[in-house]
Amino acid sequence: MKQQGMIDLAVLGLLKEQSMHGYQLRRQLTAKLGPFWQVSWGSLYPTLRRLARSGAVEKVTQSRPAARGSGHSRNVFKITGQGEKMFSALLEETAVQPDQEQFTLKLAFFKYLQPEKRVLLLERRRAYLQEKLAQFKENLRLYRERNDSYSLSLQNHGMAVVEDDIEWIEGLITDEKGALPAADGGASAARDTSLEGKASKAQSRPTGGS
DNA sequence: AGTCGGCCACTAAAACTACG
DNA sequence: CGTAGTTTTAGTGGCCGACT
Numbered sequence: 001m002k003q004q005g006m007i008d009l010a011v012l013g014l015l016k017e018q019s020m021h022g023y024q025l026r027r028q029l030t031a032k033l034g035p036f037w038q039v040s041w042g043s044l045y046p047t048l049r050r051l052a053r054s055g056a057v058e059k060v061t062q063s064r065p066a067a068r069g070s071g072h073s074r075n076v077f078k079i080t081g082q083g084e085k086m087f088s089a090l091l092e093e094t095a096v097q098p099d100q101e102q103f104t105l106k107l108a109f110f111k112y113l114q115p116e117k118r119v120l121l122l123e124r125r126r127a128y129l130q131e132k133l134a135q136f137k138e139n140l141r142l143y144r145e146r147n148d149s150y151s152l153s154l155q156n157h158g159m160a161v162v163e164d165d166i167e168w169i170e171g172l173i174t175d176e177k178g179a180l181p182a183a184d185g186g187a188s189a190a191r192d193t194s195l196e197g198k199a200s201k202a203q204s205r206p207t208g209g210s
Numbered sequence: 211a212g213t214c215g216g217c218c219a220c221t222a223a224a225a226c227t228a229c230g
Numbered sequence: 231c232g233t234a235g236t237t238t239t240a241g242t243g244g245c246c247g248a249c250t
Protein backbone atom coordinates (compact mmCIF):
# COMPACT_ATOMS: atom_id res chain seq x y z
CA MET A 1 0.00 0.00 0.00
CA LYS A 2 2.33 2.70 1.21
CA GLN A 3 4.90 0.73 -0.72
CA GLN A 4 3.25 1.38 -4.05
CA GLY A 5 4.72 4.84 -4.40
CA MET A 6 8.10 3.43 -3.46
CA ILE A 7 7.99 0.77 -6.14
CA ASP A 8 6.86 3.34 -8.69
CA LEU A 9 9.76 5.59 -7.77
CA ALA A 10 12.31 2.77 -7.84
CA VAL A 11 11.06 1.34 -11.13
CA LEU A 12 10.88 4.71 -12.86
CA GLY A 13 14.27 5.70 -11.49
CA LEU A 14 15.91 2.58 -12.85
CA LEU A 15 14.14 2.84 -16.18
CA LYS A 16 15.33 6.43 -16.38
CA GLU A 17 18.86 5.11 -16.33
CA GLN A 18 18.19 2.32 -18.80
CA SER A 19 15.28 0.54 -20.46
CA MET A 20 14.98 -3.05 -19.32
CA HIS A 21 12.73 -6.07 -18.93
CA GLY A 22 11.06 -7.22 -15.75
CA TYR A 23 13.60 -9.81 -14.76
CA GLN A 24 16.51 -7.42 -15.23
CA LEU A 25 14.61 -4.73 -13.38
CA ARG A 26 14.27 -6.91 -10.34
CA ARG A 27 17.93 -7.82 -10.43
CA GLN A 28 18.88 -4.16 -10.63
CA LEU A 29 16.51 -3.32 -7.80
CA THR A 30 18.06 -6.01 -5.68
CA ALA A 31 21.55 -4.83 -6.55
CA LYS A 32 20.80 -1.19 -5.85
CA LEU A 33 18.52 -1.50 -2.85
CA GLY A 34 18.93 -5.11 -1.82
CA PRO A 35 20.24 -4.49 1.69
CA PHE A 36 17.32 -2.17 2.42
CA TRP A 37 14.45 -3.44 0.41
CA GLN A 38 13.37 -6.41 -1.72
CA VAL A 39 10.71 -6.25 -4.40
CA SER A 40 8.88 -9.45 -5.21
CA TRP A 41 7.65 -10.63 -8.61
CA GLY A 42 4.08 -10.35 -7.48
CA SER A 43 4.41 -6.65 -6.85
CA LEU A 44 6.82 -5.81 -9.66
CA TYR A 45 4.74 -7.08 -12.57
CA PRO A 46 1.43 -5.55 -11.47
CA THR A 47 3.35 -2.29 -10.97
CA LEU A 48 4.77 -2.45 -14.49
CA ARG A 49 1.31 -3.16 -15.88
CA ARG A 50 -0.17 -0.28 -13.93
CA LEU A 51 2.57 2.12 -15.02
CA ALA A 52 2.11 1.00 -18.63
CA ARG A 53 -1.64 1.53 -18.38
CA SER A 54 -1.16 5.00 -16.97
CA GLY A 55 1.30 5.86 -19.75
CA ALA A 56 4.30 6.29 -17.48
CA VAL A 57 6.17 3.48 -19.18
CA GLU A 58 6.02 1.92 -22.59
CA LYS A 59 6.19 -1.81 -23.15
CA VAL A 60 8.04 -3.04 -26.20
CA THR A 61 7.85 -6.74 -26.91
CA GLN A 62 11.12 -7.95 -28.34
CA SER A 63 11.18 -11.25 -30.12
CA ARG A 64 14.07 -13.46 -29.10
CA PRO A 65 17.27 -11.45 -29.27
CA ALA A 66 20.58 -12.86 -30.38
CA ALA A 67 21.89 -12.58 -26.84
CA ARG A 68 22.45 -15.83 -25.04
CA GLY A 69 20.12 -17.46 -22.59
CA SER A 70 16.88 -15.80 -23.49
CA GLY A 71 14.02 -18.12 -24.14
CA HIS A 72 10.87 -16.03 -23.88
CA SER A 73 10.20 -12.98 -25.92
CA ARG A 74 11.13 -10.05 -23.74
CA ASN A 75 8.93 -7.25 -22.63
CA VAL A 76 11.28 -4.33 -22.43
CA PHE A 77 9.99 -1.36 -20.47
CA LYS A 78 10.94 2.18 -21.35
CA ILE A 79 10.14 5.31 -19.40
CA THR A 80 7.98 7.90 -21.21
CA GLY A 81 7.92 11.67 -20.87
CA GLN A 82 4.95 11.30 -18.57
CA GLY A 83 6.87 8.76 -16.54
CA GLU A 84 9.77 11.19 -16.19
CA LYS A 85 7.38 13.79 -14.81
CA MET A 86 5.87 11.27 -12.44
CA PHE A 87 9.32 10.27 -11.25
CA SER A 88 10.31 13.88 -10.56
CA ALA A 89 7.06 14.52 -8.71
CA LEU A 90 7.56 11.44 -6.53
CA LEU A 91 11.17 12.30 -5.88
CA GLU A 92 10.53 15.95 -5.09
CA GLU A 93 7.68 15.22 -2.72
CA THR A 94 9.06 16.97 0.35
CA ALA A 95 6.81 15.42 2.95
CA VAL A 96 8.84 13.96 5.81
CA GLN A 97 9.56 10.27 5.42
CA PRO A 98 9.32 8.69 8.84
CA ASP A 99 10.07 5.43 7.14
CA GLN A 100 13.80 4.85 6.78
CA GLU A 101 13.25 2.74 3.65
CA GLN A 102 11.45 5.53 1.87
CA PHE A 103 14.17 7.98 2.71
CA THR A 104 16.87 5.54 1.61
CA LEU A 105 15.09 4.99 -1.69
CA LYS A 106 14.95 8.71 -2.38
CA LEU A 107 18.59 9.02 -1.47
CA ALA A 108 19.41 6.37 -4.06
CA PHE A 109 18.07 8.73 -6.73
CA PHE A 110 19.24 11.98 -5.16
CA LYS A 111 21.42 12.79 -8.15
CA TYR A 112 18.25 13.60 -10.10
CA LEU A 113 17.23 16.30 -7.63
CA GLN A 114 18.27 19.93 -7.67
CA PRO A 115 20.74 20.72 -4.88
CA GLU A 116 18.27 23.03 -3.10
CA LYS A 117 15.67 20.27 -3.03
CA ARG A 118 18.24 17.85 -1.68
CA VAL A 119 19.10 20.21 1.13
CA LEU A 120 15.42 20.72 1.88
CA LEU A 121 14.76 16.99 2.09
CA LEU A 122 17.85 16.41 4.20
CA GLU A 123 16.93 19.19 6.60
CA ARG A 124 13.43 17.81 7.01
CA ARG A 125 14.84 14.39 7.67
CA ARG A 126 17.18 15.85 10.27
CA ALA A 127 14.30 17.67 11.96
CA TYR A 128 12.33 14.44 12.11
CA LEU A 129 15.29 12.59 13.61
CA GLN A 130 15.84 15.34 16.16
CA GLU A 131 12.24 14.98 17.27
CA LYS A 132 12.80 11.28 17.61
CA LEU A 133 15.91 11.93 19.65
CA ALA A 134 13.98 14.17 22.00
CA GLN A 135 11.49 11.37 22.46
CA PHE A 136 14.25 8.96 23.34
CA LYS A 137 15.63 11.39 25.90
CA GLU A 138 12.24 11.73 27.51
CA ASN A 139 11.83 7.94 27.63
CA LEU A 140 15.29 7.64 29.08
CA ARG A 141 14.29 9.91 31.95
CA LEU A 142 11.16 7.83 32.57
CA TYR A 143 12.92 4.47 32.62
CA ARG A 144 15.66 5.84 34.83
CA GLU A 145 13.03 6.85 37.36
CA ARG A 146 11.49 3.38 37.15
CA ASN A 147 14.85 1.66 37.51
CA ASP A 148 14.16 -0.45 34.42
CA SER A 149 17.67 -1.29 33.20
CA TYR A 150 16.73 -3.28 30.08
CA SER A 151 14.35 -0.70 28.73
CA LEU A 152 16.94 1.88 29.60
CA SER A 153 19.55 0.03 27.59
CA LEU A 154 17.16 -0.29 24.66
CA GLN A 155 16.44 3.43 24.71
CA ASN A 156 20.15 4.16 24.92
CA HIS A 157 20.81 1.99 21.91
CA GLY A 158 18.01 3.62 19.90
CA MET A 159 19.32 7.01 20.87
CA ALA A 160 22.84 6.18 19.72
CA VAL A 161 21.54 5.01 16.35
CA VAL A 162 19.48 8.17 15.86
CA GLU A 163 22.38 10.37 16.94
CA ASP A 164 24.59 8.63 14.42
CA ASP A 165 21.99 9.13 11.71
CA ILE A 166 21.73 12.82 12.53
CA GLU A 167 25.49 13.15 12.29
CA TRP A 168 25.43 11.41 8.92
CA ILE A 169 22.60 13.62 7.60
CA GLU A 170 24.45 16.70 8.86
CA GLY A 171 27.52 15.62 6.94
CA LEU A 172 25.44 15.29 3.80
CA ILE A 173 23.91 18.72 4.35
CA THR A 174 27.32 20.29 4.85
CA ASP A 175 28.63 18.71 1.65
CA GLU A 176 25.52 19.69 -0.22
CA LYS A 177 25.72 23.30 0.92
CA GLY A 178 29.44 23.41 0.22
CA ALA A 179 28.74 22.46 -3.37
CA LEU A 180 25.86 24.90 -3.80
CA PRO A 181 27.69 28.07 -4.95
CA ALA A 182 29.44 26.21 -7.77
CA ALA A 183 26.20 24.51 -8.75
CA ASP A 184 26.86 23.71 -12.36
CA GLY A 185 27.62 20.69 -14.53
CA GLY A 186 30.59 19.04 -12.86
CA ALA A 187 29.49 19.71 -9.29
CA SER A 188 27.28 16.65 -8.93
CA ALA A 189 29.85 14.31 -10.44
CA ALA A 190 32.45 15.52 -7.97
CA ARG A 191 30.01 15.07 -5.13
CA ASP A 192 29.26 11.47 -6.09
CA THR A 193 32.79 10.44 -5.16
CA SER A 194 33.05 12.72 -2.14
CA LEU A 195 30.06 10.94 -0.57
CA GLU A 196 31.40 7.44 -0.88
CA GLY A 197 32.51 7.11 2.70
CA LYS A 198 29.29 8.46 4.14
CA ALA A 199 27.17 6.26 1.94
CA SER A 200 28.92 3.14 3.12
CA LYS A 201 28.54 4.23 6.70
CA ALA A 202 24.82 4.57 6.14
CA GLN A 203 24.62 1.11 4.66
CA SER A 204 26.41 -0.42 7.56
CA ARG A 205 23.93 0.81 10.06
CA PRO A 206 20.47 1.75 8.83
CA THR A 207 18.01 3.06 11.41
CA GLY A 208 15.30 0.61 12.29
CA GLY A 209 12.47 2.66 10.78
CA SER A 210 9.81 3.97 13.16
C1' DA B 211 19.69 -37.35 -27.34
C1' DG B 212 18.85 -36.35 -22.77
C1' DT B 213 19.55 -33.58 -18.79
C1' DC B 214 20.45 -29.52 -16.29
C1' DG B 215 20.70 -24.82 -15.08
C1' DG B 216 19.86 -20.06 -16.22
C1' DC B 217 16.84 -16.68 -18.18
C1' DC B 218 12.29 -14.78 -18.47
C1' DA B 219 7.16 -13.94 -17.76
C1' DC B 220 3.65 -14.59 -15.06
C1' DT B 221 0.24 -16.13 -11.30
C1' DA B 222 -2.49 -18.36 -7.31
C1' DA B 223 -2.80 -18.40 -2.68
C1' DA B 224 -1.44 -16.90 1.70
C1' DA B 225 -0.13 -13.25 4.63
C1' DC B 226 -0.35 -8.75 5.72
C1' DT B 227 -2.12 -3.91 6.29
C1' DA B 228 -5.09 0.12 6.14
C1' DC B 229 -9.45 1.78 6.69
C1' DG B 230 -14.35 2.31 7.90
C1' DC C 231 -13.70 -6.62 13.61
C1' DG C 232 -14.60 -7.27 8.68
C1' DT C 233 -13.36 -6.03 4.22
C1' DA C 234 -10.71 -4.64 0.41
C1' DG C 235 -6.51 -3.91 -1.42
C1' DT C 236 -1.45 -4.87 -1.45
C1' DT C 237 2.65 -7.66 -1.00
C1' DT C 238 5.11 -11.96 -0.49
C1' DT C 239 5.87 -16.65 -1.25
C1' DA C 240 6.36 -20.23 -3.93
C1' DG C 241 5.74 -21.84 -7.52
C1' DT C 242 4.76 -23.18 -13.26
C1' DG C 243 6.31 -23.37 -17.80
C1' DG C 244 8.74 -22.13 -22.13
C1' DC C 245 13.12 -21.53 -24.26
C1' DC C 246 18.12 -21.90 -24.90
C1' DG C 247 23.01 -23.23 -24.35
C1' DA C 248 26.21 -26.24 -22.13
C1' DC C 249 27.41 -30.47 -20.66
C1' DT C 250 27.36 -35.63 -20.46
